[in-house]
Amino acid sequence: MELLQxxxxxxxxxxxxMxxxxxxxxxxxxxxxxxxxxxxxxxxxxxFDRKxxxxxxxSFGKVFLSHLERAFAELEEAERKIRDLAGLDQGIVSIGITNASILPALLSSFLARHPEVHFRQYLQSPLILRRQLENGEVDFCISNTPIEGTDIEWKKLVTEELLLLVPREDRFIHRSEIYLREVANENFINMHTSYDIRDITDKCLEAGFTxxxxxxGxxxxxxxxxxxxxxxxSFVSELTWRRVSDLLQNRLHVLRIIEPNCQRTIGVARLKGRYLSKAAQAFYHFMTNYF
Known part of the structure; x- marks a missing residue:
């Protein structure tokens, strides 16, 4: 039985x-x-009874919930006391990222519990993030590709799907899935980070076109x-689309890509043996148990 459950x-x-x-x-x-x-x-x-x-x-669920809520109340009280003793809420956490799609939900949930923790984020390529990590400029890096090194520990967080955005008036409006080769002659709009461009180009080359x-942007x-x-x-990550769909879904149509496999793994890298502040430790633990 796990806390996340x-x-x-x-x-x-x-x-x-549900x-x-x-x-x-x-x-x-x-x-x-x-x-x-x-x-x-x-x-x-x-x-639960399901229909x-x-x-x-x-009845089992009601009994379990009543005990669970009392236990959570005790845990929250203990957490508040520990924060008061440890000064956790005064910490600063520095994060390097290659793509921000995963970050809003993480920060929102974490800051609801630790509102006084401050975050600094740096949007960079994996190569620059690795250098920042090794130099101690960031506590850890969240990346779409593994950041490797003899002193670097990499942990998978989540695998997300890349989707394709088209206008609502597009010829694909009545479809939910598409082969990537079907848009070989379309213009592409892309995020401007170097890794995203390389990643998208690789997927298109796999489908037979540049x-x-x-x-x-x-x-x-x-x-x-x-x-x-x-x-x-344009390609859009599953997590990003979930974040912005309420604002854009009336003007856009989203398609799942059947072929090639358009998934990517997001993970977090940290330097082995490096001391992390209590705030950084708390966020790392929260992040690795979030998904």
């Missing part, structure tokens, strides 16, 4: 709706369902606006 259960029990709980927790519904199922397997009983898409907390990248919302105006198509 208990936190997920508490949210599902409060909302009694989709809403997944949205609130910023996780996918299948991942949330698997976590709840593992908790029920650990306990040996079902905690179609509806779920209701059953992308014609006509526009670059550094803001997913601006790129979405460009796509909606018919200036081109």
């Amino acid at each position: 208990l936190q997920y259960f508490q949210t599902v029990a409060r909302l009694e709706h 989709t809403q709980a997944a949205d609130e927790l910023n996780v996918t519904q299948p991942a949330l369902s698997r976590t709840i199922s593992r908790l029920e397997e650990d306990l040996g009983v079902h905690l 179609g898409r509806q779920i209701r907390l059953n 992308p014609n990248i006509t526009l670059e 550094n803001d997913p919302l601006v790129i979405g606006e460009m796509v909606s105006l018919g200036l081109g198509v």
Whole structure:
């Protein structure tokens, strides 16, 4: 039985709706369902009565929830006392990133618990991030590609899918999936970081063509606006789309890419043996247990 399972259960029990709980927790519904199922397997009983898409907390679930809420209340009280003693909330955490798609949800959840922790973030290429990590300029790096070195420890956080954005008036509007080769003649709009360009180019080459990248930007919302105006198509990460879809979905259509495999793994790198402040340690632990 893991703390993350208990936190997920508490949210599902409060909302009694798996989709809403997944949205609130910023996780996918299948991942949330698997976590709840593992908790029920650990306990040996079902905690919810399921009927179609509806779920209701059953008698086992109600008993478990009442004890869990008391336990969480005690843990929160202990956490507050420890923070007071350790001065955790006065810390500064420095993070290097190659892509910001994963960061908003992480920071939002962490800062809700530790509002006085301050963050510095640096958007750089993996090569520069590795140098910053080795020089002690950042506590750790979040990257779409492993940052390697004899003194560097790399840990996978999550695997996300790359999706394709097209205008709502596009010929693909009635489809949910696409082969990447079908947009070989389209203009591409891309994030301007060097790694993203290389990653996208590699995917297109795998599909048999070289992308014609006509526009670059550094803001997913601006790129979405460009796509909606018919200036081109664009890749978007699953996590980024989840963050901006409410603002853009009426003007854009998103397609899952059937071929080639357009997934990427996001992970975190830290320097082995390097001392981390209490705030940095807390965020690292939170981050590696978030997904």
